[in-house]
Amino acid sequence: MGGFVPHTSAEIEAMLGFLGLDSLDDLFAHIPDAVRLASGLALEPGRSEADVLDVLGSLAGRNRPAGSVGSGQLVCFAGGGAYEHDIPTAVRALAGRSEFVTSYTPYQPELAQGVLQALFEYQTMLCRITGMEVANASLYDAASAAVEGLNLAAAATGRKLVWVSVGVRPAIRSVIRTLCGPRLEIREAPLHDGVTVWPDDLGEPAALLLAHPNHLGVLEDVANAAETAHAAGALLVAGADPVAAGLLRSVGDLGADVAVGEGQPLGTPLAFGGPYVGLFAVKQAPYVRRWLPGRLVGEGEDSEGRKAYVLTLSTREQHIRRAGASSNVCTNQTLIAVTTAIHMAWLGPQGLRELALRCARGARYAREALLRIPGVEAATDAPSLYEFAIRTPRPAAEVLQKLAEEGFLGGLELTGDYPELGEALLVTVTETRTKADVDAYVTAFEKAVA
Amino acid sequence: MAAAPGSVPELLTRPSAGKAGAMPLLGRDGEPTLFELSSPGRRGWSFRDTGLPEWTADELVPADHLAATPPALPEVAERDLVAHFSRLSSRNYSVDHGCYPLGSCTMKYNPKLCDAVAAMPGLASCHPSQPDDQIQGWLTLLADLERILCEVTGTAAATLQPAAGAQGELTGLLLMRAWHASQGRQPTKVLIPDSAHGTNPASATMAGYAAVEVPSDRRGLVDLQALRRLMSDDVAGLMLTNPNTVGLFEADIEPIAAEVHAANGLLYYDGANLNAIVGVVRPGDMGFDIVHLNLHKTFATPHGGGGPGAGPVAVAERLAPFLPGPVPRPVPGEEGRYRWVMPERSIGRIHGWHGNALVLARAYAYILAHGADGLAEIARTAVLNARYLKERLRGTYDFPYDGPCMHEFVASSAPIKRATGVRALDLAKRLMEEGFHPPTMYFPLIVDEALMVEPTETESPQTVEALAQALLAIAVEATEDGGAAATAAPRTTPVGRIDEASAARHLKLTWSG
Numbered sequence: 019m020g021g022f023v024p025h026t027s028a029e030i031e032a033m034l035g036f037l038g039l040d041s042l043d044d045l046f047a048h049i050p051d052a053v054r055l056a057s058g059l060a061l062e063p064g065r066s067e068a069d070v071l072d073v074l075g076s077l078a079g080r081n082r083p084a085g086s087v088g089s090g091q092l093v094c095f096a097g098g099g100a101y102e103h104d105i106p107t108a109v110r111a112l113a114g115r116s117e118f119v120t121s122y123t124p125y126q127p128e129l130a131q132g133v134l135q136a137l138f139e140y141q142t143m144l145c146r147i148t149g150m151e152v153a154n155a156s157l158y159d160a161a162s163a164a165v166e167g168l169n170l171a172a173a174a175t176g177r178k179l180v181w182v183s184v185g186v187r188p189a190i191r192s193v194i195r196t197l198c199g200p201r202l203e204i205r206e207a208p209l210h211d212g213v214t215v216w217p218d219d220l221g222e223p224a225a226l227l228l229a230h231p232n233h234l235g236v237l238e239d240v241a242n243a244a245e246t247a248h249a250a251g252a253l254l255v256a257g258a259d260p261v262a263a264g265l266l267r268s269v270g271d272l273g274a275d276v277a278v279g280e281g282q283p284l285g286t287p288l289a290f291g292g293p294y295v296g297l298f299a300v301k302q303a304p305y306v307r308r309w310l311p312g313r314l315v316g317e318g319e320d321s322e323g324r325k326a327y328v329l330t331l332s333t334r335e336q337h338i339r340r341a342g343a344s345s346n347v348c349t350n351q352t353l354i355a356v357t358t359a360i361h362m363a364w365l366g367p368q369g370l371r372e373l374a375l376r377c378a379r380g381a382r383y384a385r386e387a388l389l390r391i392p393g394v395e396a397a398t399d400a401p402s403l404y405e406f407a408i409r410t411p412r413p414a415a416e417v418l419q420k421l422a423e424e425g426f427l428g429g430l431e432l433t434g435d436y437p438e439l440g441e442a443l444l445v446t447v448t449e450t451r452t453k454a455d456v457d458a459y460v461t462a463f464e465k466a467v468a
Numbered sequence: 469m470a471a472a473p474g475s476v477p478e479l480l481t482r483p484s485a486g487k488a489g490a491m492p493l494l495g496r497d498g499e500p501t502l503f504e505l506s507s508p509g510r511r512g513w514s515f516r517d518t519g520l521p522e523w524t525a526d527e528l529v530p531a532d533h534l535a536a537t538p539p540a541l542p543e544v545a546e547r548d549l550v551a552h553f554s555r556l557s558s559r560n561y562s563v564d565h566g567c568y569p570l571g572s573c574t575m576k577y578n579p580k581l582c583d584a585v586a587a588m589p590g591l592a593s594c595h596p597s598q599p600d601d602q603i604q605g606w607l608t609l610l611a612d613l614e615r616i617l618c619e620v621t622g623t624a625a626a627t628l629q630p631a632a633g634a635q636g637e638l639t640g641l642l643l644m645r646a647w648h649a650s651q652g653r654q655p656t657k658v659l660i661p662d663s664a665h666g667t668n669p670a671s672a673t674m675a676g677y678a679a680v681e682v683p684s685d686r687r688g689l690v691d692l693q694a695l696r697r698l699m700s701d702d703v704a705g706l707m708l709t710n711p712n713t714v715g716l717f718e719a720d721i722e723p724i725a726a727e728v729h730a731a732n733g734l735l736y737y738d739g740a741n742l743n744a745i746v747g748v749v750r751p752g753d754m755g756f757d758i759v760h761l762n763l764h765k766t767f768a769t770p771h772g773g774g775g776p777g778a779g780p781v782a783v784a785e786r787l788a789p790f791l792p793g794p795v796p797r798p799v800p801g802e803e804g805r806y807r808w809v810m811p812e813r814s815i816g817r818i819h820g821w822h823g824n825a826l827v828l829a830r831a832y833a834y835i836l837a838h839g840a841d842g843l844a845e846i847a848r849t850a851v852l853n854a855r856y857l858k859e860r861l862r863g864t865y866d867f868p869y870d871g872p873c874m875h876e877f878v879a880s881s882a883p884i885k886r887a888t889g890v891r892a893l894d895l896a897k898r899l900m901e902e903g904f905h906p907p908t909m910y911f912p913l914i915v916d917e918a919l920m921v922e923p924t925e926t927e928s929p930q931t932v933e934a935l936a937q938a939l940l941a942i943a944v945e946a947t948e949d950g951g952a953a954a955t956a957a958p959r960t961t962p963v964g965r966i967d968e969a970s971a972a973r974h975l976k977l978t979w980s981g
Binding site for chain 2: 023024025028034038050058062064065071075078091102104115116119125137159169193196264265292315317319328336337338418
């Protein structure tokens with residue numbers, strides 16, 4: 019085996035000699051025999067780097083990843099929470115710097131100014147795209163951000179009931195049920211023509227949660243949701259989309275108290291679902307100091323008055339407050355947050371707007387063309403941005419199968435999750451798709467539903 | 469010819485690869501923020517030509533949704549962006565630079581091989597919603613990783629969804645809850661030693677349990693008598709790290725397990741310290757029912773400045789039906805093919821997709837490279853390095869819990885504080901000037917002036933010896949200069965010591981000019 023242990027046998031002998039021991043096994047002599055492995059693990063022997071790369075290369079070769087036209091890979095029209103966007107070479111290179119990749123949580127700030135300042139810039143940019151005032155240094159993914167948003171609202175209001183829009187991605191709703199279920203009462207608000215309808219009698223809720231755009235791609239009425247939430251004494255937790263932020267009014271501007279979301283679209287590959295990054299930002303409020311989950315970077319000074327960055331308000335966190343902490347989160351997704359920050363800065367305001375615009379143009383063009391295919395219908399006429407839901411005359415799974423045969427990752431199946439739509443698909447178009455890609459996709463789609 | 473016990477082998481006093489005092493730090497100017505570098509109209513972006521109709525924003529978005537202006541992100545050229553983040557990166561220490569002996573964090577070398585794996589397009593460009601027939605490579609990889617993690621931990625099945633150790637803890641506790649409910653019980657408490665990581669009690673709260681502290685005895689181990697008194701049918705289980713956070717193996721693990729199981733409790737293994745025993749002792753063989761692993765510790769996936777990690781949870785057979793799902797399982801009758809399956813009585817999803825998949829792929833590659841022997845070598849060498857370092861510090865630092873240490877140990881600098889007033893914090897900052905990242909400070913909470921040191925197996929004997937010499941020298945220096953150097957440290961880093969209390973009082977969490 020190769021291995022990464024530098025010790026020579028002479029060195030091991032020298033160290034054992036210093037310790038007055040005869041063998042490495044003596045190091046474990048105090049462990050009861052009954053719990054020690056008698057004959058080692060039943061695993062294969064170690065392999066060289068080249069052999070490991072061969073094994074992984076062969077596994078990778080058994081997937082059909084998203085890729086460009088003519089690559090033999092699948093041309094991607096799937097989204098629904100995981101998006102294929104172009105990743106600028108500079109973003110990849112900077113985010114791959116080993117000082118960012120192989121450092122630990124910045125508990126010793128004098129040795130971690132790089133990560134701390136990058137996170138401080140991330141927090142600032144995240145506040146600006148969400149219209150919020152305080153952002154944390156990341157959570158695991160969109161689902162964990164939604165969970166923590168509801169937890170924060172419950173702690174801040176002292177209430178236990180939360181309303182979750184059915185427009186929130188089904189997997190995220192499942193995570194909410196798993197993780198909030200033991201402590202909170204969760205009710206779901208239905209969609210009508212793609213838009214969330216909040217019941218007249220909300221009870222005494224801690225929070226309302228919606229996604230904007232939602233899982234059908236539809237733009238929600240965030241301002242109305244905020245009014246409804248506030249009238250009921252609740253916080254509005256709004257799923258925000260960092261790409262859509264290039265065109266849409268921010269959820270903060272529309273009255274949301276907490277913004278949650280997924281940072282993957284900016285700089286992170288599809289990656290089979292992870293690692294991504296949970297975005298989390300709030301309006302300034304008294305509960306921030308006590309109940310904000312996750313790490314926060316603040317600006318301060320060193321002993322000689324130089325500007326310096328440091329983790330702050332850690333008295334909220336598990337390593338200080340233990341059972342009374344605002345959350346159990348410790349390890350987060352810092353590297354992906356830094357990646358997102360680098361990508362946001364590469365784009366700037368005009369680049370982010372241009373990105374959103376290009377996605378929306380592709381989606382408009384694709385939607386109009388698909389709806390001209392006999393039997394294909396809009397699932398809703400509510401306005402959308404860069405993803406949209408359509409009904410298919412054949413089972414959606416079968417359509418996706420046929421599209422894959424033609425070289426397309428044709429969308430995301432909605433059928434089981436939204437039974438009222440019947441057979442339905444969510445189609446997503448990003449800036450990676452050209453008119454030629456869309457035309458070829460529509461042609462294949464026509465064949466698939468014929 | 470081995471040296472006599474207690475005398476430092478000459479072989480170990482040669483220059484070390486892990487001492488990073490040569491790290492170039494380019495002056496002590498501050499780095500401006502991106503917002504200060506921003507200039508209106510400057511840009512780095514470009515996009516492909518799509519040939520699509522150029523509808524305007526007004527034509528695409530209803531007026532009441534459309535923002536008047538895009539968010540105020542910084543406007544910088546790509547060249548400036550690259551310079552900025554390159555300079556930021558050089559203001560940051562990392563494992564690639566040198567020794568990072570943070571106790572309980574297992575900051576070992578992250579093999580570059582695993583970076584190449586994570587970059588493979590066949591892995592990195594898969595959409596997580598793709599149907600099973602398009603992702604057989606991923607399903608095979610994940611199923612095989614699950615098999616290996618179960619073999620390493622002595623368990624029956626696992627979920628790979630949890631994104632980090634703390635999420636693994638919460639998952640494990642929810643499994644505990646589901647299992648008790650299936651037996652018609654609803655216990656309300658979880659027992660947790662006073663030396664445990666803060667995530668343990670925090671996770672217990674999130675799972676709806678009351679965390680009850682179990683005191684440590686004079687050895688630094690679980691106080692078995694106290695445990696007996698605390699056990700009742702209202703206890704769902706005991707969370708335990710073994711070796712524990714003072715670096716000691718809980719040698720009473722068999723009676724502890726018997727005690728917990730006799731009262732229908734479950735035994736939870738916090739895998740933070742698995743590096744000490746991987747390939748030598750298996751949690752399942754010690755009686756643990758639920759095990760979380762920190763792949764970013766034992767299996768060397770890079771920590772990314774604070775994350776991502778991965779915190780798979782492996783369980784005994786009787787808990788397998790409750791695992792989060794979906795999980796990859798063989799397709800009946802089709803050898804070598806896998807599909808996603810929801811476990812029969814699943815507690816539901818933990819992650820929005822399938823967990824930190826590329827982190828899982830890195831850990832898989834790391835395990836394949838090591839194999840059975842390589843994994844056991846990790847534990848043996850990690851313990852050897854820690855034991856050597858601890859013995860080198862004896863006489864200068866205190867060891868309040870002085871049993872044979874495993875992969876880490878907790879030293880107390882209380883004697884130095886009594887003599888000179890110099891705190892563990894001061895010594896930590898002074899150590900930076902000697903070219904080392906400091907150990908973990910002030911943890912666990914049961915040790916006064918704690919310095920928790922974990923050299924890991926990838927640091928050479930020369931590095932461990934150089935770290936020992938530095939820790940000894942700064943202690944001697946403190947007694948000689950009354951702490952002048954230590955309290956002024958660090959003086960060679962990009963910024964000097966930071967007033968954390970003041971930063972928390974005068975909160976500035978975003979740049980505002």
